[in-house]
Amino acid sequence: MSQNSYEKIYEVVKQIPRGQVATYGQVAALAGNNRWARVVGYALHVNPDPEGIPCYRVVNKEGRLSDAFAFGGVNRQKLLLEAEGVRVVDNHVDMERYQWKKMTF
DNA sequence: GTTGTGACACATT
DNA sequence: AAATGTGCCACAA
Numbered sequence: 634m635s636q637n638s639y640e641k642i643y644e645v646v647k648q649i650p651r652g653q654v655a656t657y658g659q660v661a662a663l664a665g666n667n668r669w670a671r672v673v674g675y676a677l678h679v680n681p682d683p684e685g686i687p688c689y690r691v692v693n694k695e696g697r698l699s700d701a702f703a704f705g706g707v708n709r710q711k712l713l714l715e716a717e718g719v720r721v722v723d724n725h726v727d728m729e730r731y732q733w734k735k736m737t738f
Numbered sequence: 739g740t741t742g743t744g745a746c747a748c749a750t751t
Numbered sequence: 752a753a754a755t756g757t758g759c760c761a762c763a764a
Contacts, residue, residue: 638761657746661760667747668759674745675761688745699745 652718696728
């Protein structure tokens with residue numbers, strides 16, 4: 634069983650409901666440690682399962698997406714999030730409206 | 739084993 | 752407000 638740190642992170646990211654976004658710190662906290670914020674970024678960087686791990690639903694504290702995230706075009710990101718129902722403006726989303734608050738209605 | 743880097747967050751300057 | 756420094760953890764060389 635090699636799944637160590639990352640698996641926990643993937644679990645959290647995978648459970649982000651459609652139309653919502655979570656911050657790295659949020660994911661890290663849910664994964665068990667707020668200090669993993671960077672590791673979360675790294676975990677998504679390796680992203681072994683892009684179909685099960687919607688990295689585009691993970692944003693930083695500002696609700697802003699990372700430039701390095703543009704895995705095929707920053708526009709791609711906006712389209713994906715908007716496709717989920719998230720209003721994206723200049724790579725930033727309304728946190729108060731779309732940040733995942735653990736409310737899995 | 740040490741150093742450097744990184745898709746972050748927080749505090750301080 | 753912006754830039755810098757620090758903390759934290761994991762991986763590559």
